[in-house]
Amino acid sequence: MGEPRPVMDQWLKGPHSVAFKRLLEPASRKLAASLEINSPEKSPKCLVCHATGFLREDRPEVTEGVGCEACHDPGQRYANFKTMARLGGLRLRKPKESAVFAKKVGLKYPTGEDCMRCHGPQIEVDQVTYLNPHNQPFDLKAAMVTIRHWR
Ligand code: HEC
Numbered sequence: 001m002g003e004p005r006p007v008m009d010q011w012l013k014g015p016h017s018v019a020f021k022r023l024l025e026p027a028s029r030k031l032a033a034s035l036e037i038n039s040p041e042k043s044p045k046c047l048v049c050h051a052t053g054f055l056r057e058d059r060p061e062v063t064e065g066v067g068c069e070a071c072h073d074p075g076q077r078y079a080n081f082k083t084m085a086r087l088g089g090l091r092l093r094k095p096k097e098s099a100v101f102a103k104k105v106g107l108k109y110p111t112g113e114d115c116m117r118c119h120g121p122q123i124e125v126d127q128v129t130y131l132n133p134h135n136q137p138f139d140l141k142a143a144m145v146t147i148r149h150w151r
């Protein structure tokens, strides 16, 4: 305990933790209505980028927004406090060892390509293509700095 909390706190302060709540706002209703979607918070057409694991039957993490697993893969093994503390510590002292340990516990390091799945013009999940209804420019390099949560 102790050390891993900042990872969580920084993610909470970042843009991805509010992604699901966003779908409950009037702006989302308006955009959804224009696309003939009734409930953006229930529609795969919005959840695909604004939530985690929306295709799982019980949808356990949808309300988390874009959570850890959306970028780092399902984390039963990496996502516990002890492992996080070790990763965070190793990262600073021994980056090479940290990468080996991360792999062992199933923490994938997301690349720019992974970001572009949601920040690009369309995303494909289970052979279904969903269009991005926004038309925002995205500066990947700057965005990587914005979401920094690992130190
Ligand atoms: C392909 C991924 C993707 C899909 C699908 C998607 N969004 Fe988004 N959404 C984003 C991203 C990325 C942002 C942040 C910046 C931007 O606007 O591109 C965002 C931002 C928003 C915002 C904040 C205001 C704004 O426009 O920047 C609202 C509101 C929103 N989305 C609602 C929705 C609703 C409602 C749906 C379903 C009809 C939806 N989104 C579908 C990726 C997506």
Ligand code: HEC
Pocket: 007, 008, 011, 016, 066, 067, 068, 069, 070, 071, 072, 079, 084, 087, 088, 090, 091, 098, 099, 102, 109, 110, 111, 147, 149, 150
């Ligand atoms: C939007 C994508 C995204 C989300 C969401 C996200 N991360 Fe990350 N995370 C990254 C990126 C990118 C890196 C840096 C990878 C690199 O350095 O190559 C990173 C790095 C890390 C590291 C550092 C690993 C090391 O070697 O020290 C930890 C630990 C971590 N994230 C944990 C989390 C946790 C816990 C959550 C949820 C609370 C989370 N991340 C959510 C993208 C994300």
Ligand code: HEC
Pocket: 015, 016, 018, 019, 020, 022, 048, 049, 050, 051, 066, 070, 071, 110, 111, 112, 114, 115, 116, 117, 118, 119, 136, 138, 140, 142, 143, 144, 145, 146, 147
């Ligand atoms: C699962 C989809 C998803 C992935 C993967 C993802 N994002 Fe996002 N991102 C979103 C959504 C949705 C928002 C809008 C959140 C809101 O305001 O409602 C967003 C917002 C952002 C924002 C703030 C708005 C903006 O456009 O500047 C930044 C910065 C950002 N993401 C960076 C990243 C980076 C860097 C990565 C890769 C390491 C990444 N994202 C991966 C879905 C995603």
